[in-house]
Amino acid sequence: MxxxxxxxxxxxxxxxxxxxxxxxxxxxxxxxxxxxxxxxxxxxxxxxxxxxxxxxxxEEKRNNDNHNWNGIAVFCEISGNSIHEISYELLGKASELAKTANQPVYALAIGSGIKSLVPVLSAYGADSISVYDHQSLENYLVEPYTNIVEDFISRTKPSAMLIGATSAGRSLAPRIAARLKTGLTADCTALEMDENNNLIQIRPAFGGNIMARIITPNTRPQFCTVRYKIFSKIHPRTDSAAQIHNIEVTDKMLSCSAEILTAERKPEVADISEADIIVQVGRGVKSQKDLEMVQELATAIGGQIACTRPLVENHWFDSRKQIGLSGRTVKPKLLICIGVSGAVQTVAGMKGSECIIAINSDPNASIFDVANYGFVGDLYQIIPLLLKKIKEAD
Ligand SMILES: Cc1cc2nc3c(=O)[nH]c(=O)nc-3n(C[C@H](O)[C@H](O)[C@H](O)COP(=O)(O)OP(=O)(O)OC[C@H]3O[C@@H](n4cnc5c(N)ncnc54)[C@H](O)[C@@H]3O)c2cc1C
CATH class of the missing domain: 3.30.70.20 (Alpha-Beta Plaits)
Incomplete structure (x- = not known):
């Protein structure tokens, strides 16, 4: 080719x-x-x-053998001795898709000392769990992980595979897709299945202005990555009993051109994707000093502070605090947007929020289209008033 x-x-x-x-x-x-x-x-x-x-x-001539591929697989990310929450979200979505297509759900678990962890995946939708457990797999390394995913795919032949758009998933998915010469759609925000078992991979395109519907009709598996908090975690099933397959990890699978000399955990940073209450600040805040007032509000209501992209670009915030298309997806119970215009790219990351309150001086700002409650006015008057009310209520 x-x-x-x-x-x-x-x-x-x-x-x-x-x-x-x-x-x-x-x-x-x-x-x-x-x-x-x-x-x-x-x-x-x-x-x-x-x-x-x-x-x-x-073009490489490939025989279309789609009918030989069956099932939806999920790469269940494990770090240390915990399963990343995104694995449960993806298993829930995979179960839904598998039901429409009448197919099984396969879970793939890779790590060290993980055998006791994985049965829980059954409760979240896995019909079969393949476990690759080896002490050399304690830390994520893309080469052995790619070899193992390839081995898993050759054994199970899934029609589609869902991978979390985490740091590990983002490096793993393109490698496997390239190795198997098949398609990959990154950062899907919705997934559907058509009558030919084509996975419809839906994601924003052209700066979030359109939603593209992408299929991989000629090759299998169909790969996609999905960001954390896009899908909801399902209620665990009590009647589940997945088959567990412990697969031998061979030296060939572990072959790797990189060696980990030492690994240090980065200090934990509060993750806005996990927060129940968020105060998001936008360009309506005029100076960095004024963020103190917003932080005071966030602290008073037990929330985390987040921002729009321009505030990352002017170095007021770390990029991990950005909500939106090129930032994090959040699903808090309460999101207060202060001086945020509501650009389509920002809103893309907050649609799952339970309650959105917007404060903006422009009555026509788009943020009011998605807000449940809106304050039209100057944030420099409204925030001090809110803080006063909260203090009085204490
Ligand atoms: C490919 C691409 C990806 C992107 N990804 C993201 C993303 O992930 N996240 C993101 O946030 N953006 C993203 N953007 C940028 C996005 O398009 C907008 O430019 C950005 O979100 C605007 O940020 P803002 O709302 O803070 O600023 P502005 O649009 O400038 O809005 C400021 C708002 O503050 C209000 N305001 C001003 N003064 C006051 C006051 N005193 N009191 C009350 N309100 C006031 C104004 O009325 C205005 O509505 C992306 C853009 C592209 C092209």
Missing amino acids: GLRINNDKLTPALCRKLVESCPFGAINPSGDNGITIGPECRLCKACIKAGEGSITYE
Whole structure:
């Protein structure tokens, strides 16, 4: 698959033209009458247009064997001795999709000393759990994990696989998809299944202005990543009894070009995705000093402070505090948005909030379209009043 050089059609003049045609500098002269295409190639195909038949593109011919792939698999992320909450959310969604397609749900668990942890996955929707437990898998490393996922896929042949868009998931999913030469859609916000068992992978595109519906009709498995807090965790089932398969981890699976010398846990930072109460601040706040007033409000109501993207860009906040399309997805019981206009990219990360209160001086601000309650007015007058009321109530 890829670009093919037809040497018999090359002339010295054409070689020069081809070298010049490549916007990425991937084509280099070779000998008197030849060229090579280097790893810089982005398959833009500009050379095909310029090459007068001397370069062609060949698609790999694959037999469509979709009917041999069955089931929805979930990569259940385990760190140390705890299962990441996103695993439960994905298992819940996988169960829903599997029901429509009448397929099983497979869970994949990788780690060290995890055998006693995994039975719980059954209660959240897994019909079968594959466990790869080995002391060398204590810390996440993309190479062995990719080898193991590949092994798991060759054993179970799932039609689709859901992976959390965590740091680990984001590095793992593209590697596996590339290795298996299949498709991957990152950061899906909704998933559906069509009558041909195509997973409809729905995600914002063009800066959040449209929702793209993407399918992978010709190859299996269909891979997607989903961010934390996009789907809800289901109530655990009490009648569940998944089959547990303990799979031997071979040296070949563990082969890795990187070695972990030491691993240090970063200090825990309160995660806004987990918060029940959030005060989100936007560009309506005029100076960094004024954040003290907002922090005072957040502390008074037992909430965490979060922000819009411009406040990360001007270095007032760490990026982990940003809500939205390119930030975190949140689902608090209460979200207070202060001086936030309600751009589509911000709102994309807060739609699951139970109650949204907006404070904005512009009565036409879009944030009022998604807010349950709105205060039209100057935040510099409203916040001190709110703080006064809260103190009086104490
Ligand atoms: C691909 C892409 C991804 C993006 N991802 C994100 C994302 O993840 N998260 C995100 O937040 N943004 C994101 N953005 C940026 C987004 O489009 C907006 O530019 C941004 O959210 C606006 O931030 P804001 O609401 O703080 O500022 P503004 O839009 O400037 O709004 C400030 C608001 O404050 C109000 N205000 C001003 N003064 C006062 C006052 N004294 N009292 C009360 N109200 C007042 C104004 O009326 C206004 O509505 C993204 C953009 C792109 C293109």
